[in-house]
Amino acid sequence: MLHIPFAAGRKTPWEVIYPNLFLLIISLVVFAAIIYLVFLIASRASVRVQEWLKYVVFLVPATLLLVIGLVYPTFRTVLMSFMNDDSTEFVGLDNYVWSFTIPEILIVLRNTAIWVFVVPIVSTLLGLAIAYMTDRMKRAAVVKSLIFLPMAISFVGAGVIWKFIYDYQPNLTKPDIGLFSALSKSIGIDPPNWLLEAPLNTFLLIVVMVWIQTGFAMVVLSAAMKNVPEEVVEAAMLDGAGVFKTFIRVTIPMIRATIVVVLTTISIGTLKVFDIVRTMTGGNFQTNVIANEMYSQTFRQMNYGHGSALAVILLVCVIPIIAYNLRQLKIERTER
Amino acid sequence: MKAPKKARDVFSSPIASAAAVIIAIVWTIPTFGLLVSSIRPEKDINSNGWWNFFLQPNITLDNYTQVLFAGTGTNPPLVLFFFNSLALTLPAVIFPITLALFAAYALAWFEFKGKDLLFSIIFGLQIVPLQLTLVPLLQLFAKGLSINGFVIIPDLGITGTFIPIWIAHTIYGLPLAIFLLHNFLRQIPRELIEAGRVDGANWFTLFSKIVLPLSVPAIASFSIFQFLWVWNDLLVGLTFGGGVKEVAPMTVRIAEMVGTRGSGWELLTAGAFVSMIVPLIVFFALQRYFVRGLLAGSVKG
Numbered sequence: 001m002l003h004i005p006f007a008a009g010r011k012t013p014w015e016v017i018y019p020n021l022f023l024l025i026i027s028l029v030v031f032a033a034i035i036y037l038v039f040l041i042a043s044r045a046s047v048r049v050q051e052w053l054k055y056v057v058f059l060v061p062a063t064l065l066l067v068i069g070l071v072y073p074t075f076r077t078v079l080m081s082f083m084n085d086d087s088t089e090f091v092g093l094d095n096y097v098w099s100f101t102i103p104e105i106l107i108v109l110r111n112t113a114i115w116v117f118v119v120p121i122v123s124t125l126l127g128l129a130i131a132y133m134t135d136r137m138k139r140a141a142v143v144k145s146l147i148f149l150p151m152a153i154s155f156v157g158a159g160v161i162w163k164f165i166y167d168y169q170p171n172l173t174k175p176d177i178g179l180f181s182a183l184s185k186s187i188g189i190d191p192p193n194w195l196l197e198a199p200l201n202t203f204l205l206i207v208v209m210v211w212i213q214t215g216f217a218m219v220v221l222s223a224a225m226k227n228v229p230e231e232v233v234e235a236a237m238l239d240g241a242g243v244f245k246t247f248i249r250v251t252i253p254m255i256r257a258t259i260v261v262v263l264t265t266i267s268i269g270t271l272k273v274f275d276i277v278r279t280m281t282g283g284n285f286q287t288n289v290i291a292n293e294m295y296s297q298t299f300r301q302m303n304y305g306h307g308s309a310l311a312v313i314l315l316v317c318v319i320p321i322i323a324y325n326l327r328q329l330k331i332e333r334t335e336r
Numbered sequence: 337m338k339a340p341k342k343a344r345d346v347f348s349s350p351i352a353s354a355a356a357v358i359i360a361i362v363w364t365i366p367t368f369g370l371l372v373s374s375i376r377p378e379k380d381i382n383s384n385g386w387w388n389f390f391l392q393p394n395i396t397l398d399n400y401t402q403v404l405f406a407g408t409g410t411n412p413p414l415v416l417f418f419f420n421s422l423a424l425t426l427p428a429v430i431f432p433i434t435l436a437l438f439a440a441y442a443l444a445w446f447e448f449k450g451k452d453l454l455f456s457i458i459f460g461l462q463i464v465p466l467q468l469t470l471v472p473l474l475q476l477f478a479k480g481l482s483i484n485g486f487v488i489i490p491d492l493g494i495t496g497t498f499i500p501i502w503i504a505h506t507i508y509g510l511p512l513a514i515f516l517l518h519n520f521l522r523q524i525p526r527e528l529i530e531a532g533r534v535d536g537a538n539w540f541t542l543f544s545k546i547v548l549p550l551s552v553p554a555i556a557s558f559s560i561f562q563f564l565w566v567w568n569d570l571l572v573g574l575t576f577g578g579g580v581k582e583v584a585p586m587t588v589r590i591a592e593m594v595g596t597r598g599s600g601w602e603l604l605t606a607g608a609f610v611s612m613i614v615p616l617i618v619f620f621a622l623q624r625y626f627v628r629g630l631l632a633g634s635v636k637g
Contacts, residue, residue, distance in 0.1 A: 013416045016582050023498060024423045031431065043540040054446065054539045062439035062510055063454070068489075069507030070461050073472035080471065130359060133352040145623065146360040149367065152619035153612050154568030156587040160594060160608035161366045164373065164601060175384040177601065179369060182385050211363065216630070223631050243349070272465050275570040279591050294467050299575065304471055311467040318463050 074315075081308035085301075095309035105293065109313075111202055112290045115273060116317070119209045120266040124259065126210070127217025132247055134218075135225055144222070148215035155212070159279030162208045166194040166280075198286035205287055208276050213269070217262045224258035225251060257332040264325040271317055290314055367612075374399055374605040381602045399606035412581060414607055417589040421567060421611075424498055424585050428505035428566040429559055435506065436513030437555065441547055443514070444521040445529055446539075455518065461511040470575055473504060477576070498583050500576040508572065509562050516632050520554035521547065557629035560622050564615050586611040 042053050084091050099105050130147060134140035150158060167178030168191065176182040181191035195201045228251055236246040252259070274291035277283050283292040290310055298307030373386040377396045380388070404415045443455050477500040480491040494500055524547065532542045566572075573585040581589075590611050593604055619626065 013412060013419075016412070016416055017419050020420065020423050020498065020582065024426065027427055027499075027502070028430065031427070031434075035434065039540050039544060043538055047538070050538055050540070055442065055448070057540070058438040058442035058543075059446070062435045062514060065435065065503075065507050066458065066461060066510055068476070069473055069504070070464055070469055070511070073469035073476075074464055076472035077468045126359075130356060133356040133359075136349075137353045137356060140356070143356050143360040145620075147363045148623075149616070149619065150363070152564060152615040153367070154570070154587050154615070156570050156591050156594075157568075157608050157612045160590060160604055161370045163594065164370060164605065165366055167601075175388075177382065177385055179365075179385065179387075182387075211366070214363075219627055219630060223627075268463070272467065275587075275591070278570070279594050282595065291465075291467055295571070295575075298471060307471065311465065311470075314465045315463075315468055318465060322463050 077308045077311055080304050081312045083305055083308075085303040085305050087304050091305065095305045096313075098306060099309050099313060104288070107286055108288045108290055108293045111286070111288060112271065112317075114202060115206060115209070115270050115289060116267055118203075118206050119213060119270040120263045122206075123210050123213035123266050124217045124221075124263050126214045127219075127262070128221050128252075128259070130214070130218045131222035131225055132251075134222065144215075144218065148219055150212045151215045153212070155208075155273075155275030156279050158208050158212055159276050162204075162211075163195070163280050166204055168193045168195070195281055195287075196285050201281060201285055201287050205276055205280055208280070209270060209273060213266050217266065220262050221255065221258060224255040228254045257328060260325060260328040264321050267321050268318055271314060271321075370605050371609060373601060374609045376602075378600065378602040381605070382600060399602045400610070403603045403607045404610065411589075411592075414586065414589060414610060417584060417586040418610060420583055421585040421587075421614075424501055424505075424573065424583070425563060425566045427498070427502045428509070429562045431502060431506040432509035432513050432562060433517075433555060433558060436510055436558075437517050437548075437551060438543075439510075439514045440517035440521050441543055443518050444524075458511055458514050462515065466508050466571065469507075470571075473507075474500075474575060477503075496578040496580040496583065500578070501573060501583065504572050504576045505562075505566050505569070509565070513558055513562065516558055516629070517551065517554055519632065520551065524550055553625075553628075556622070557625045557632065560618060560626045561629045563618060564626070567615055 038057055042050065042057055045053055080087050081095055082090055082092060084094075099109070130144075134143055137143070153161070164177070165179045167176070168181055169176050169178070170193070172190065176185065176191070178191075178194070180194060184191040192200065194204055232250060232254070233246055236250045237243070241249060272291050273289055274295065277287055277289050277292045278295070281287045283289070283296065290313060294307050294310040294314070297303050297310060301307075369386045372389050373381050375395050375397065376386065376389055377394050377398065380392065380394055403413070404418075405413045407413045439458075443451060443458075476489060477492070478495050480487060481489040492499075528546060529542065532546050537545065567585075568587065569585070570587040570591055573588050574591075577583045577585070577588065586607075590604075590607055593607060
């Protein structure tokens with residue numbers, strides 16, 4: 001239909017926008033009209049018809065979409081992970097053997113492990129510290145907004161922001177554009193070529209994710225801390241515990257369940273990190289992670305077997321995190 | 337109310353507050369540096385660091401007009417991708433919220449066998465990494481689905497339009513949306529629903545007269561969530577857009593600009609800021625709703 005490759009010389013922006021705008025408006029109008037008509041007809045149907053019609057209208061559309069779009073594809077991908085590159089014949093465990101033996105993929109797995117280990121812990125600790133520092137602070141809202149702000153920025157946008165900070169000027173006599181290079185020169189250290197040096201570069205990419213996730217951890221933990229009854233804190237203080245000791249001994253145990261939720265939520269987000277790596281290094285210089293390699297294998301190498309195996313590995317990594325989360329919630333419930 | 341307030345004041349520490357302010361400043365510097373750079377002339381950006389702006393404050397909007405309205409090579413100008421992002425986001429927010437509200441209503445108030453199981457499955461679907469669904473779903477859009485020649489879903493010929501992206505975002509948004517809205521709808525007092533039933537309202541009028549008006553705050557919270565998610569997404573736009581520039585969102589274009597050496601920092605910084613401006617406005621204007629949605633999603637309720 002619209003497969004004409006785009007060329008600025010041949011089409012003006014308006015020639016692209018008009019059909020898109022048309023499709024947008026038509027789709028929204030049709031969607032609204034269908035719902036309006038269904039409601040109009042359904043609410044006039046007999047009581048007996050309504051008894052089953054209510055399921056068709058309310059429950060079936062979402063359920064059907066989930067079956068087609070999530071359940072079926074998941075099974076299909078698992079199947080494809082046992083098949084060759086174009087899913088025409090079964091190859092047994094070959095794709096998994098490949099995943100765990102090829103040196104480049106081992107680096108990918110190692111990097112993902114580093115990400116999943118570092119990002120949740122650092123973000124949660126920072127978020128907890130900031131939540132603690134701002135808990136009794138006046139005008140904390142401004143401070144919190146600024147730390148929370150990166151949550152609104154896309155990973156791609158964040159990638160640009162930080163790539164600019166890590167900009168490297170190979171000519172050491174020229175003034176630096178990148179903030180990190182300038183800072184390191186000002187303390188007398190020749191800056192490395194930040195994003196090219198492994199393993200430093202992986203940690204520099206991790207900084208970007210921590211920068212984004214800390215605000216999330218702070219907001220959620222801060223809300224949890226507000227729910228800790230003031231009397232409990234005061235009682236501990238009256239018993240002679242200092243502010244910090246009270247925080248460690250009283251507040252943290254009381255918000256433990258929330259800390260676990262924050263840790264696991266960030267872990268799962270980190271496991272799937274794709275945009276940051278793709279934008280900043282393209283997965284080169286030994287910075288690759290599973291989600292990016294999965295994309296490359298599937299859409300660059302067109303090897304659906306390898307891509308599917310990597311996707312399944314992602315899912316398998318998510319399961320223990322969720323299981324841990326659910327177990328903690330259960331413990332929390334029985335303790336109360 | 338008064339006693340706790342007093343205690344709070346006693347324990348507030350100036351050192352902790354100062355540290356928090358410093359962290360906030362450090363956290364803002366990267367974004368601030370980008371914003372400052374985007375309004376510096378090309379010559380300045382590429383010859384020294386953005387902090388020199390305060391010594392030689394030259395301001396220009398050339399970077400913005402350049403990146404927004406002038407295409408580079410075979411690439412259309414960013415304003416087109418800005419429009420694409422808008423056109424992509426609107427239905428990708430409206431569709432899932434409508435369908436999720438329907439399903440949440442059914443799961444919260446209809447009585448049927450297997451209701452709890454269905455809800456648990458939908459809740460569990462949140463953990464499926466979307467990477468796991470990409471290829472099969474793309475193949476569905478491209479070729480339809482048939483088993484032994486029996487066509488279940490025909491080839492709809494929609495590849496390269498917005499429709500696959502809308503549907504994909506709808507599907508990916510559903511589990512969380514249903515979960516959050518279900519939790520909210522459960523809290524509607526039973527008497528209100530029952531009173532409506534006794535008055536002879538059927539499930540459809542009950543939905544539009546009582547449930548829908550009451551759900552507005554929850555809808556607002558989730559809309560912001562979904563909006564930011566869709567607007568900021570790269571993976572879905574990249575894969576389901578079929579690699580066609582006519583439907584590619586801004587994130588795809590910016591990521592491409594970073595990858596090619598042709599684009600200098602003056603265009604990248606301005607372009608990145610253009611892509612950030614809408615979410616930032618939404619964020620500052622509706623932060624309270626956003627936080628509410630976030631808390632409902634991550635703290636068990």
